[in-house]
Amino acid sequence: MSGSPPAPSPAKYLLRELDVAGHEFYRRLAEGRPATTRCESCARTGFPPRLRCSGCGGRQSWVELPGQGRLYAFTTQETALRFRAPAVLALAELGEVVVPGIALAAYSELRIGQEVSVEPRPEPETGLTLLAFRPAAA
Amino acid sequence: MFGSDRLSRPVVVGFGATAIGRHPERTPNDLGLDALEEGLGRAGLAGAEVEGVYLDPQGYTRAQPPIRPQRIAERLGIATRALVEVECGGTSALLAFKAACQDVALGHLEVAAVIGAQCERRAFTAGMDAGDLDRIFLMNAMYGPWLGPYGVVAALPLYALCAQRYMHQHGASPEAVAELPVRLRRNAAHNPRAELREAITVEDVLASRMVSPPIHKLEAAPWSDGGAAAIVVSEGYARRRGLAGAALTGWGERHDDANYVPFGKELTRYPWIGEATDEALARAGRSRADLDVLEVYGAFAAAEYMTYEAMGLFDPGEAPAAVARGETAIDGALPINPSGGRIAMGHPPQATPLLQVGEIFDQLLGTAGGRQVAGAAIGLVQSEHGMMNGAGVAILERFQ
Numbered sequence: 001m002s003g004s005p006p007a008p009s010p011a012k013y014l015l016r017e018l019d020v021a022g023h024e025f026y027r028r029l030a031e032g033r034p035a036t037t038r039c040e041s042c043a044r045t046g047f048p049p050r051l052r053c054s055g056c057g058g059r060q061s062w063v064e065l066p067g068q069g070r071l072y073a074f075t076t077q078e079t080a081l082r083f084r085a086p087a088v089l090a091l092a093e094l095g096e097v098v099v100p101g102i103a104l105a106a107y108s109e110l111r112i113g114q115e116v117s118v119e120p121r122p123e124p125e126t127g128l129t130l131l132a133f134r135p136a137a138a
Numbered sequence: 139m140f141g142s143d144r145l146s147r148p149v150v151v152g153f154g155a156t157a158i159g160r161h162p163e164r165t166p167n168d169l170g171l172d173a174l175e176e177g178l179g180r181a182g183l184a185g186a187e188v189e190g191v192y193l194d195p196q197g198y199t200r201a202q203p204p205i206r207p208q209r210i211a212e213r214l215g216i217a218t219r220a221l222v223e224v225e226c227g228g229t230s231a232l233l234a235f236k237a238a239c240q241d242v243a244l245g246h247l248e249v250a251a252v253i254g255a256q257c258e259r260r261a262f263t264a265g266m267d268a269g270d271l272d273r274i275f276l277m278n279a280m281y282g283p284w285l286g287p288y289g290v291v292a293a294l295p296l297y298a299l300c301a302q303r304y305m306h307q308h309g310a311s312p313e314a315v316a317e318l319p320v321r322l323r324r325n326a327a328h329n330p331r332a333e334l335r336e337a338i339t340v341e342d343v344l345a346s347r348m349v350s351p352p353i354h355k356l357e358a359a360p361w362s363d364g365g366a367a368a369i370v371v372s373e374g375y376a377r378r379r380g381l382a383g384a385a386l387t388g389w390g391e392r393h394d395d396a397n398y399v400p401f402g403k404e405l406t407r408y409p410w411i412g413e414a415t416d417e418a419l420a421r422a423g424r425s426r427a428d429l430d431v432l433e434v435y436g437a438f439a440a441a442e443y444m445t446y447e448a449m450g451l452f453d454p455g456e457a458p459a460a461v462a463r464g465e466t467a468i469d470g471a472l473p474i475n476p477s478g479g480r481i482a483m484g485h486p487p488q489a490t491p492l493l494q495v496g497e498i499f500d501q502l503l504g505t506a507g508g509r510q511v512a513g514a515a516i517g518l519v520q521s522e523h524g525m526m527n528g529a530g531v532a533i534l535e536r537f538q
Contacts, residue, residue, distance in 0.1 A: 073303050075298035089299075100285055
């Protein structure tokens with residue numbers, strides 16, 4: 001073999017894990033419109049987004065996620081490829097669904113149930129736009 | 139293999155394991171085959187009598203060339219009727235055990251060797267080449283398209299989220315969570331294979347580093363090296379050879395639809411683990427009250443409490459008080475994890491379920507030494523994968 005192969009891309013396996021609904025989720029997020037799917041038959045809104053309703057098998061349509069919600073749980077990662085401590089990994093309740101994201105505050109300043117607003121943020125290593133949650137001013 | 143109108147009951151007649159901890163100069167194959175040699179020796183069987191080899195992968199961070207079962211058979215110098223490798227995260231080795239039991243039950247073969255080993259603690263500390271880095275990216279993708287992009291490469295921070303919810307919902311104090319590792323160390327003190335045998339206090343646990351809040355380092359199982367092997371034979375074979383052991387009398391298995399975080403569900407309730415437990419007990423014709431000793435997964439303290447509760451052993455939020463009262467101690471009413479569990483015995487995930495099977499095997503045979511549960515005749519093994527996303531439960535009963 002001549003020359004060294006290029007360094008592996010951090011995103012190559014992650015992107016292979018995305019189905020059509022996953023690509024659409026991140027496409028909408030990159031446009032600043034976080035969304036998930038809602039069943040046209042049983043009216044269930046769920047996360048993660050799906051092509052078919054896992055409850056009744058019905059067709060799904062896309063619905064925008066609320067721009068505000070509440071912090072459900074949060075922690076920091078000592079070992080991680082990105083968003084290592086002091087970054088805060090969080091779950092937030094946005095209307096009917098719970099979604100992952102990064103909380104834009106120090107761990108010690110956060111509490112469960114706190115109101116947050118949603119801010120899509122581009123992440124350069126993967127090229128994906130991700131969710132971030134900004135706590136409402138106290 | 140098919141067409142028989144009778145099933146053979148599978149019986150574990152041998153078990154071996156390495157010390158759990160660090161084995162930086164060895165490989166998973168070395169550790170697995172050392173364990174197998176001990177297991178065969180305890181059963182009084184020769185390697186040539188093994189008719190099938192059942193494996194799980196050798197770890198998470200090291201690439202593995204394909205067709206590993208055949209290379210194990212080559213090292214052993216045996217021709218076989220079955221070569222199997224099974225993968226489903228933390229349950230892998232238990233599902234390899236299930237595969238072996240199924241082949242024995244169906245009469246396809248009479249002597250199966252199940253091997254699980256992991257030896258990769260070094261991978262996180264030694265310098266990584268481009269291939270190792272690629273493997274870390276592969277492991278990141280295990281957390282799926284919703285959590286992976288946030289850089290997750292360990293289950294720890296996800297278990298921190300459910301631990302926080304558990305403490306919030308039930309008002310469990312840091313001291314109540316820290317009590318579990320203290321108790322498990324007392325059991326591990328009697329387990330010569332265990333990695334963490336020194337006594338600790340609640341204060342020690344709470345003074346240890348906060349690795350992913352609210353989880354302290356001493357509330358997390360160590361990422362260990364180790365190998366384990368179980369020899370499974372048919373009941374008929376065991377009788378012909380006069381072998382005692384642990385018969386598989388019940389199996390239950392359930393997997394939820396979520397990978398790691400079950401978005402939108404309670405992070406403190408894992409009903410599928412209870413359903414798997416119910417199924418295994420029903421198949422065995424037993425109830426929870428019949429159980430003499432249990433080996434439950436528990437890679438993190440709060441998660442271990444949640445697993446006890448999900449299995450229907452205690453009401454939601456009640457596990458910490460029950461543990462503090464000594465109910466789960468070796469001399470308690472419901473002994474759980476006499477081995478020291480994952481948190482004190484140590485946790486090489488690809489070997490862990492076989493270490494659990496082996497602990498129950500020793501308990502049923504009365505060979506568990508200082509951690510022996512008096513008169514143990516009926517035991518249970520529960521293993522899980524992901525963030526408690528799925529569970530296998532086996533009921534094992536003394537056979538002689």
